[in-house]
Amino acid sequence: MNTTLIRTEVSAIGVQPDQDFYKDIFHQNSGTEYAQAVKLAQERVSDFLKNNKKPFSGIKPAEIKAKIDKVDFEIPLPDYESLLDEVDELYVNHATAFHLPEYIAHLNCPVVIPALAAEVIISAINSSQDTYDQSAGGTFIERKLIDWTSEEVGFKHGDGVFTAGGSQSNLMGLLLARDYYALKYQKWNIKLDGLPSDASKFRIFVSDKAHFSNHKTTWVLGLGEQAIINVGVDQRYRMDPEKLEKAIADEIEKGNIPIAITATAGTTDFGNIDPLKAIANIAAKHKLWLHVDAAYGCGLLLTEKQRHLLNGIELADSVTIDYHKSFFQPVSSSAFIVKNKLHLNMIKHHADYLNPKEQNYDALPAQVNKSVIQTTRRFDALKLWFTLRYMGKKKLGQFTDTLIETTQQTAAYLESDPNFQLLCHSDIGVLLFRYLDGPLESNSCEVNKYIKEKLFFSGEVLVASTKVNGEFYLKFTILNPLTTLNDIKNILNLIKQNGNEYHRLN
Numbered sequence: 001m002n003t004t005l006i007r008t009e010v011s012a013i014g015v016q017p018d019q020d021f022y023k024d025i026f027h028q029n030s031g032t033e034y035a036q037a038v039k040l041a042q043e044r045v046s047d048f049l050k051n052n053k054k055p056f057s058g059i060k061p062a063e064i065k066a067k068i069d070k071v072d073f074e075i076p077l078p079d080y081e082s083l084l085d086e087v088d089e090l091y092v093n094h095a096t097a098f099h100l101p102e103y104i105a106h107l108n109c110p111v112v113i114p115a116l117a118a119e120v121i122i123s124a125i126n127s128s129q130d131t132y133d134q135s136a137g138g139t140f141i142e143r144k145l146i147d148w149t150s151e152e153v154g155f156k157h158g159d160g161v162f163t164a165g166g167s168q169s170n171l172m173g174l175l176l177a178r179d180y181y182a183l184k185y186q187k188w189n190i191k192l193d194g195l196p197s198d199a200s201k202f203r204i205f206v207s208d209k210a211h212f213s214n215h216k217t218t219w220v221l222g223l224g225e226q227a228i229i230n231v232g233v234d235q236r237y238r239m240d241p242e243k244l245e246k247a248i249a250d251e252i253e254k255g256n257i258p259i260a261i262t263a264t265a266g267t268t269d270f271g272n273i274d275p276l277k278a279i280a281n282i283a284a285k286h287k288l289w290l291h292v293d294a295a296y297g298c299g300l301l302l303t304e305k306q307r308h309l310l311n312g313i314e315l316a317d318s319v320t321i322d323y324h325k326s327f328f329q330p331v332s333s334s335a336f337i338v339k340n341k342l343h344l345n346m347i348k349h350h351a352d353y354l355n356p357k358e359q360n361y362d363a364l365p366a367q368v369n370k371s372v373i374q375t376t377r378r379f380d381a382l383k384l385w386f387t388l389r390y391m392g393k394k395k396l397g398q399f400t401d402t403l404i405e406t407t408q409q410t411a412a413y414l415e416s417d418p419n420f421q422l423l424c425h426s427d428i429g430v431l432l433f434r435y436l437d438g439p440l441e442s443n444s445c446e447v448n449k450y451i452k453e454k455l456f457f458s459g460e461v462l463v464a465s466t467k468v469n470g471e472f473y474l475k476f477t478i479l480n481p482l483t484t485l486n487d488i489k490n491i492l493n494l495i496k497q498n499g500n501e502y503h504r505l506n
């Protein structure tokens, strides 16, 4: 290419092609610009920590939308100060502060600092994990972490890949389950030939309380939600193995074809673990693929005291791990793990420009061979690497132990207070409960909805909610090891005050 020609063209549109023009590109001469920009951004994060005393500003969607709508991309801002001022107003000042004890809503953990330091390196160096020539050491760092995770699960010949989240990992689990069934029992290659004629009879068993990503996955897999059989649960909302046996028998009786079970290790709404061993026995008996969704429960892998809760996970064919739920990692950081590394061969696809068929992948590895959905992929693994190397796995496990203790104390406290009704105990850290004015409270759904909304728009406390058998419950997700029983008592007092207020007004 002729460089004089480019320079003339640039000059023709009135821009001087000098050093300053290219200062915003991360390159060998922009080190100072880079350091300043990142330092200024980092200072705003420190201000966020210093100034935010509430988990949420309480701003209404219409108000913040109006502010954002007003921004005109035709007019760039003159410097980083004005850019950061604008972003503070549009975003940072109103962002949900997951690190405060008054944030007790969803599965958003506080993040650990070594992982944040890793993010600085990840985004600037910007490796892509698909091939060795785009990641070098990154490929082996990811592989070592996958091997480590796989060993923690209890797999001897496992493998896997980092993914963007638990939903993606669940998709991979059920995709392998589907293709494995067809290959092994029908000698049919779905990857090449599409769905077999009886695919509409394929059935996947999940509990009533399994994550909705399992259902969505069936659309993507061409099976439709009719493929999902919801199995009933026990008193603690865990899959009931007897009901599972019965559901499988019923489907076979109808002429349908069971192919897989998804067991949940840590349900999103209860933090309880399906009976993994009993389910694995049933899976083995019927030759079904067993996927364990441990997106939330994976934190238990690292605790010495509570690891037993995951006994049986090693019997799975594949497992979902969300480091960004239970290993205190920033989003995104997740993994899909398989027990038999050869099973990942089912999803290999070769492209001449990236991972040609004739290449020796022992000599020159390519992680893209293990990834169904993503090609270009962030080096998220480095965050977990920083965390394990700097903090060690034991400390992460102790954080989880602390969460469990705080949850148990909270459950006992809720049970001791007549104004509250606890629905269920948790293996990990989710409690559903409701405020009741008295034992004969008739409009508890309205009261509790009022409380939740009032707290949200005051920004003082963020709690979640869900419905169980049509009844509205408040939900605590305890995922911050710094949150104490005292913090929680304060939150419960606010809940009571708002409950009383509802009764005064109605």
Ligand SMILES: *Cc1c(COP(=O)(O)O)cnc(C)c1O
Pocket (backbone or CB within 6 Å): 107, 164, 165, 166, 167, 168, 170, 211, 213, 264, 266, 267, 268, 293, 294, 295, 296, 322, 325, 334
């Ligand atoms: C959060 C969650 C998922 C989905 O994970 P994402 O990372 O949000 O995609 C799947 N299963 C369970 C049990 C979860 O709690």
